[in-house]
Amino acid sequence: MTLYFSTKKIPQLQHLTLPQRLEALQIAERKLTGPEKLLLNILKLLVVIPVFVLIIQISTNWMAIFWALLVTLLYPLIIKPVHHGLCVKYIPNTHRQGD
Template identity: 55%
Template sequence: MTVPEKTLMNVLKLLVFIPAFVLILQTASNWTSLLWAGLVFLLYPLLVKPIQHSICAKHLAPNSDKEHA
């Protein structure tokens, strides 16, 4: 991946992780925020991995017909 693509992925990860950690910090006053933070961490692969795969796909070599035979 190129540097701008890596930067984009890291910013995307931060956009997912920062709200989760903010929710964890709020557990002193609201225990249900811990459940929401857990949900965000569980949904992380569903949010980030498809975008990461689509960015990386253009760097992969296309399959040739000879490999499938």
């Protein structure tokens, strides 16, 4: 699976405008299989749960807020490439500007 950090980098979507790319990605997301959706949701949980654990630790360690913010900022850097990589196989190669 290739990881794409931007929808501009997906070969099937390079010639489309941003709204068209997002629409094509949304259509492809609906076609994800159950195990793919499960994998994506588990990955999201693995990123989100530490944030809440760190927030709970703020009462004893005020530096935990910085770690929680760091993990929160890393969320799109971890989730979006995997999301795009899973969806790319459901994007048809025949998207054209007028569609």
